[in-house]
Amino acid sequence: xxxxxxxxxxxPTGPLHIGGVRTALFNWLFSxxxxxxxxxxxxxxxxxxxKDEYKNQIIQSLKWIGIQHDDKEYIQSQNINKHKEVANExxxxxxxxxxxxxEDEIKEQKEKAKKKGLPFVYNRKWRxxxxxxxxxxxxxxTRFKSKMSGNNLIKDLVQGNVNISNSIIEDFIIxxxxxSPTYQLSSVVDDHLMNITHVIRGDDHKINTFKQKxxxxxxxxKMPEFAHIPLIHSESGSKLSKRDKASTINDYIKLGIIxxxxxxxxxxxxxxxxxxxxxxxxxxxxxxxLKGVGKSPSKLDMTRILxxxxxxxxxxxxxxxxxxxxxxxxxxxxxxxxxxxxxxIKSMKFxxxxxxxxxxxxxxxxxxxxxxxxxxxxxxxxxxxxxxxILKDFLNQYEKTSIISKESLEKIINGLIDKHKTNxxxxxxxxxxxxxxxRFGPGIYDIILSLDKNETIKRLKLV
RNA sequence: GGUCCCAUCGUCUAACGGUUAGGACAGGUGGUUUUCAAUCACCUAAUCGGGGUUCGAUUCCCCGUGGGACCGCCA
Numbered sequence: 001x002x003x004x005x006x007x008x009x010x011x012p013t014g015p016l017h018i019g020g021v022r023t024a025l026f027n028w029l030f031s032x033x034x035x036x037x038x039x040x041x042x043x044x045x046x047x048x049x050x051k052d053e054y055k056n057q058i059i060q061s062l063k064w065i066g067i068q069h070d071d072k073e074y075i076q077s078q079n080i081n082k083h084k085e086v087a088n089e090x091x092x093x094x095x096x097x098x099x100x101x102x103e104d105e106i107k108e109q110k111e112k113a114k115k116k117g118l119p120f121v122y123n124r125k126w127r128x129x130x131x132x133x134x135x136x137x138x139x140x141x142t143r144f145k146s147k148m149s150g151n152n153l154i155k156d157l158v159q160g161n162v163n164i165s166n167s168i169i170e171d172f173i174i175x176x177x178x179x180s181p182t183y184q185l186s187s188v189v190d191d192h193l194m195n196i197t198h199v200i201r202g203d204d205h206k207i208n209t210f211k212q213k214x215x216x217x218x219x220x221x222k223m224p225e226f227a228h229i230p231l232i233h234s235e236s237g238s239k240l241s242k243r244d245k246a247s248t249i250n251d252y253i254k255l256g257i258i259x260x261x262x263x264x265x266x267x268x269x270x271x272x273x274x275x276x277x278x279x280x281x282x283x284x285x286x287x288x289x290l291k292g293v294g295k296s297p298s299k300l301d302m303t304r305i306l307x308x309x310x311x312x313x314x315x316x317x318x319x320x321x322x323x324x325x326x327x328x329x330x331x332x333x334x335x336x337x338x339x340x341x342x343x344x345i346k347s348m349k350f351x352x353x354x355x356x357x358x359x360x361x362x363x364x365x366x367x368x369x370x371x372x373x374x375x376x377x378x379x380x381x382x383x384x385x386x387x388x389x390i391l392k393d394f395l396n397q398y399e400k401t402s403i404i405s406k407e408s409l410e411k412i413i414n415g416l417i418d419k420h421k422t423n424x425x426x427x428x429x430x431x432x433x434x435x436x437x438x439r440f441g442p443g444i445y446d447i448i449l450s451l452d453k454n455e456t457i458k459r460l461k462l463v
Numbered sequence: 464g465g466u467c468c469c470a471u472c473g474u475c476u477a478a479c480g481g482u483u484a485g486g487a488c489a490g491g492u493g494g495u496u497u498u499c500a501a502u503c504a505c506c507u508a509a510u511c512g513g514g515g516u517u518c519g520a521u522u523c524c525c526c527g528u529g530g531g532a533c534c535g536c537c538a
Contacts, residue, residue, distance in 0.1 A: 011538045046537055103536075110535095117464040119534055141536055159468070168466055168534085176536040183538045206467070207533050230469075231532070239531080265475090268487090272476055275486045294476080296469045297531060304475065304488050314501090354500045364500095413497095428497040440499040 004036025006198050008062075008069070009076075009187065011043040012054035015248040016061040018300070019202065019232040019240055022266040026229060027200045028067045029267070029288035039194055040069035043076045045186055050077075061249045065259045066281060074194065076186055083181035083189045086219065087142055087174050095218040096174060098140035099126040121170040124148075142175035144184075146214060154209050157198070157227035157290045164210060172211050184208060188215045191224060200227045200290075203297075227290050230270055230297040237299060246302065254332055256357030258324055260316065261309035270298050278311065310356045318348040321361075328358040336369070343368050347450040350442045364442065368450065373437035373459065382439060383463060387430035390420055394431065395460040404453060406445050413444075434463045 008024040010016065024040075031038040040062070044050035059073065090096040099122075106122070113120040126132065127145060147166040154162045174185040181189075187208075191199060206228045216223045234244045246252060252262055260281075267284050268277065271292045279287065313321060322345050329336050336344065344351070344365055355361040367373065375383075383391075397412045398404075416427050428444045435447050435456065448456060 009538085013538080043538060049537075106536090114464085119465040121534090162467070164467065170534090173536055178536085180536085182536070187538080202532090203468075204532055205538090208538090228468090233531080235474090237530075268475065270475085275477065277475095277487050294469095298475065301474050301488070307488055353502095424497040426497090432498070438499090442499090444497070 002195065002197060004031050004034035004198060005039065005194065005196050006031040006036065006200055007039040007041050007074075007191070007194060007196050009041040009043050009190075009201075010058050011046060011049075012051055012058060013046060013049040014054060015250055016058045017240065018247055018249060018252070018266070020058075021061065021065060021249050021262075022232065022269060023200065023202055023229065024062055024067055025065070025263065025266055026271070026288070026293070027198075028069075029284055030198060030200060030290065032285045033288045036197070037070045038067075039071060039074060039196075041074040041076060041190060041194070043183070043186070045076055045080070045181065045183065047077075057250070064253065065249070065263050074190070076190060079190060079193070080181060080186075082193065083186045084175070084179065086189050087181060087185060090144065090174070090215070090218055091142060093218065094145070096142050096144050097127055097171075099143045099171075099173075100132075100135050100138045100140045101125060102135075102138050119168065121168065124171050127171060139177035141173045141177050142179075143171040144174050144211070144214065144218075146171050146211070152210050152213065154206075154213065154226060156206075156209075157200075157225055158230075158293045159206070159228050159295065162206065166210075169207075169210055169214075174215075184211050185215065188212045188219075188221075192216075192219070192221045196224050198225045198227065200229060203228045203231050227293070229293055230295060232269060233297050233299045235300055235302065240300070246300075252305070253328075256328055256332075256359035256362070257305060257309050258312055258316075258358065261305065261312040264312070265305050265308050269300075270294050278308075306356045313352050313355055313358075313361070318352070319345065321352060322348050325358050325361055329362060332359075333362055340369055343450055343452070347442075347446070350446040350450075354442070367436035367438075367441065367447070370437075373462075375433060375437045379433045379437070379439050383430055383433055386420065386422075387426075388463065390416055390422070390427055391430055391434055391460055391463060393419070394427070395457065398460070399457060404449065406449065409445055409448055435459050 006027040008020075008027050010020055010024075028038045040059070042055050042058070044055065062069070087096065091098070101122075109123060110120045122143070126143075146169045150166050151163055152166050152169075156162055172184055173182050175181055209226050209228070213223060232240055234240050234247075240247050246255070249262070263281070263284075264279055267279055267288075271288070271294070273279075273287050273292055276287075322341075325344070325348075326336055326341065347365065347368065348361075351361050351364045354364055362369075393416055394412060397415070401408050401412070413424070413427050417423060420426065429439055431444055432441055432447065433439050435451065441447065442450075451459075
């Protein structure tokens with residue numbers, strides 16, 4: 001048995017889609033599960049729309065989520081000559097022919113078909129006609145001679161047996177009028193050249209398999225196995241489009257989703273292993289298989305992503321979490337300087353408990369990151385005279401305390417509760433407002449312990 | 464319109480033809496709590512409809528219904 005090799009073959013015509021990420025993930029997991037190779041192939045043969053910027057973005061995105069491709073990425077456009085050679089071979093062997101129909105002619109046929117409510121199949125005008133006069137002003141396209149009768153069966157690793165009538169497959173184009181190869185051709189040639197053993201791709205490619213299979217047969221090449229995975233739908237149930245708010249991987253990164261969480265979410269979308277919900281990277285490699293892939297499309301669920309993200313935020317190492325936060329702030333907020341960073345590391349322990357996203361942590365850390373606090377009018381009202389007196393008393397004792405610990409603070413606060421005949425809230429609330437600018441936030445001990453002593457004093461004196 | 468695919472709680476999904484149809488997320492109720500959270504306990508909630516096959520159908524078959532994909536000189 002040959003070494004398993006899979007590939008992810010995006011076209012760099014836009015930022016990487018969340019569905020694409022899952023396809024890449026499944027390919028990668030499948031190959032690693034089989035101790036095989038995973039390749040990245042950039043299908044940039046559409047020169048009009050392909051952009052280097054997108055290519056880089058795709059590579060970055062895959063890297064972000066932890067998918068490493070073997071070898072260097074394969075750039076399809078660099079292999080165009082090989083694709084053309086194959087087209088010529090097919091032509092020579094009689095598996096393909098030149099079609100001199102003008103684009104207008106084809107357009108007309110399509111409109112006719114549409115009017116009659118029939119599916120469009122090219123009428124194969126040039127398929128066998130040697131006696132037609134070749135027009136001088138038309139650059140021909142090259143079409144593949146698709147089978148016209150009988151049935152064709154694909155044994156799909158996810159979909160099972162799929163059977164269609166050959167008559168619905170038209171003589172598809174393999175070389176455009178400018179002689180550049182189309183996807184159907186390039187994809188097959190490259191998969192063959194790269195020794196791809198398993199093609200795992202979106203459901204939307206299923207029909208292409210019937211076209212591509214015929215090229216394999218004509219060239220007498222070994223067919224890879226195919227697995228067509230159902231597509232991901234938006235929350236409303238329709239096809240995921242670029243217009244959806246969160247459709248690209250960057251949208252999620254911006255939201256403060258961490259890679260482990262998104263990876264785990266995508267893994268479980270359309271795939272399952274018993275009742276297991278949380279998978280480490282190693283576990284997912286060890287357990288992934290195509291049998292666990294379902295056949296029905298699944299909807300994106302933001303609350304689930306958030307909940308998984310919350311889980312990972314709580315469970316990953318705090319230093320690691322801080323690193324992620326730092327990168328996040330640098331990319332989407334503002335960079336964290338060293339002294340603040342130092343305070344933040346100490347505070348991750350409680351900051352993370354309130355957070356579903358890195359953005360949440362960032363928000364919760366505002367009282368540390370900002371030098372000046374903005375107290376909302378509503379909170380300001382809570383700082384009445386008795387409260388101010390409590391704060392003054394607290395400041396007084398706090399300044400005199402040499403060792404600041406939870407115990408010493410407890411002592412002070414309990415003393416104040418007695419003295420001012422109030423409860424914990426009576427002391428805690430004004431303190432929280434004075435120190436963080438808000439009556440909501442982390443525990444009061446956590447706040448005081450996280451802030452530098454001078455900073456605490458400064459803030460208390462300001463009110 | 465044609466071809467193909469799919470169908471279990473709101474969502475992601477589990478269940479060799481025999482289960483009180485399970486888990487997770489979301490939602491709800493209560494406990495805990497200095498706030499917001501978090502946390503713990505409990506609860507609600509599904510086999511699309513109709514026919515078969517079978518002692519027995521979520522599971523197999525057929526028909527309907529609903530959803531989706533494809534129908535580019537895009538990939």
